[in-house]
Amino acid sequence: MPATGNWAAVGASRSPARRWQVFSRRACKASRPAHRITCKTCTAFCAGTRLRRIMSATLTSNGSKTIPKNPSIRRPEMKILVSLVGEQPTPNLIPLFDKRTLAGPEEGRWRAVKFLASGATWKVGENLLKALEADSNTPNSAVAGVARMELKQIEAWSLENARQNIKQALEEVRAAYPDDTIVVNFTGGTKIMSLAAYQAAVEMGVEMVYVNTEKAHISRFDKSGAPLNPPSPFETKISVETLFRAAGREIDQGKTRDVNAIAPNVRDLLWWLANNYDGAIKDCLLPVQKYIQNGLRDKTITAAPYRAPLAPNSKISQEAAGRIRDAGLWAWNGNEVSIEQSKWEFVKGGWLESYAVVALARDNQFDEVSGPLFPKGINLDKEDMPDIDALGCRNGRLALLECKVTGSQEDGGLTNILGKLRAHERLMGGLYGASVFVRASEENKTRVETWAQEYGVNVVIGRDLPQLADRVLKIIS
Template sequence: MKHIHVCLISEQTIPNILGIFYFKPEEVLFITTEQMLKREKTEAIVNTLKRLGLNIPFFEIVVREDSIYDCHRKIAQWMEKHEEDNFTVNLTCGTKIMSIATYEIFKDYGSKMIYIPIPKNEFFEVYPLKKLSEPQPLPLRLGVIEYLTAYSLRVINEAKLNRYKEESEKRKALTNWIVTNYNSIEGLLSEFYKVLQKSRNVSSFDLTIEFPISNELQRDFLKAVGFNISGRTISKRLSRSEIRYLTGGWLEEYVFNSLNSIKGRGIDDVVMNVEIENIQGNKNEFDVMFTKDNALYFVECKSLSPEDEITKSSLYKIGALQKEFGLRVQSFFVTTSPHIIKDGQIRQSVRARAEQFKTEIIKPDEIVNFETIIRKKLKIMEE
């Protein structure tokens, strides 16, 4: 006699992952459809569970999602070989027809059946019937890579993510200094962006430019980064990491460090510079992603980009990923660019685009308070 956990497959994969991880059955039965087979939803669930340390044998039944007769017939046929087993059933996903058929069959076996109200991390026992069914907490919290895996997205550069984290932590003091003194060094950073933006992916770059240092903070910054200064001439052999840092990576690292400082105290996981690929082979890179309570958030950062890149490339990238995931993906757009501001307010065209993609804009004068803003938006209490 085995414990088999039954799942109905649909676009949402997280509820099934939470249920399987909670019950830790000996085997799993996935009831799916042809459409979900093409989208590799079962594989996404199984691969996520493997990342979580669960390698559970599974069965798969393919039904017509609009035919209660087909659902009944195929489930009942499978059950003929498993009548002596014990079952728990997650009714959260699938179509209504699939849920009705599954409920009717497993009710006859006295099976425990649950429902997870998305997006809550808890379940209700809907059968056997009880007068009062108190919600039971689901303790699992997915990290970023587990979440992406659950939606059939592959992280291409997973091996590099820890190095990005280490580099960000080493530069944390300098990054905080840049944010605090940004107005005084903006001209210098703008010059770096103009000269280096097309060389962000080269392994190294010998930079020599003429720049009129106008204040001591600019000089302090150049010394901190390791530049040679001779009159108006500044020079340095830059690594790829340094090139990316000087062309906007400092802003990404500031956002990452702010979120990483509350990891485990409100934020479950955070990574930066994530390169992902979907099952169609389309690839994209995202600045910062983090998870909280099994919801995914991401932050797009732009420092000194032109206005058309702000309103088109960045916000459309946010929209593309939201379409990939669905409504639970929430986003923030952090920028130092003055192009988004008019008369002290966010430009209407930019605001409209952000609202279209359900994106919160962090204005240039708000960046220094990014952690406080995130805490307030996500209702994370100060310790």
């Protein structure tokens, strides 16, 4: 069969493979509108960067098949995430760090991400890009190799303008990554932005996702906008440092500690004390702490070592006093304790902060546990309490704990403590975090719980200390 048309124009005298190469090159240089995006005749991507499809064989004029020499190797199809940015950055991170996506085939993984922000959330978008850049340089990063495209501003309150902005962004992404699947995450931003993203995605034939943190799953929508059931649970492991950076905060890693900074014998002691609350904490540790605290306030105690009477009657209280002595935290002769200045901070309340870290880290229920944790750049002198006493992270959600023996005025005042917790929650966790007030004393328990409820803060008090980890996990789950 004689060659005809453009194929014949290549020249029958050349070899079949050479004719295929020349034909593809000529077609890619064509100026016809059909060749502006993808050449429908030669199957080549006309920007000249790569072939859209590989021609496995070409027909010669006599009908035989010849494999072209050195065909371009096509990359595996991957995904590009186009994500709306709202006030809270976490829903933008969850799809990128979802373990199910990362554990799947390469075709389902992310190649690049592009954030779309309004003027009000532009800074959040910048923080997200910085957080991903820093995370990508850490060992075994989930986002290593994920390209970060330029941040784009879109309209927040005009539906038509927002739709046009998002459609333009999708066209830019498609031009840059023609072989990959685009996925729009319309969780963040204003409701107008979300609706506009949905409309633009349907118009462009693009898949969509919505992150539902209440149920910890991702809802997916096909190219027509129809939901794909059932939603898939997400499982992420995002570092606390990345979450803080995405929220515009830094952590001073030189000061921040974790459970490994607590001696193993002290960890065991703290766990035993919490699980024997009445005899060990209520009747032994708290009376000593209160006696010395009052003495320092009234100036009846003026110098270390600080002394307090302690002649416990119960077997558990006696054992507690002995265990604390054996851990080197105080001296005890059966009737009186003596505490050195270097140990007083721990006995005064540091033990509760350390216990919170031990409890959260004990059964590996959390992805990461830290405490005390210091936001970078804040100058803390020796008298200042750690900015965040303990912190647990699970599945992309933060739990921020403030630990006080009583929450009295000496501890900073109850309302100040609760206000501080709420501020931390809003700044670092928002809808994807929770604040927890941990209190050792059960004195005025009802009043504390009432105030905490007014502030929207969760509380764990006294005899509930052994269930601290379970309570916190339930709160953020």
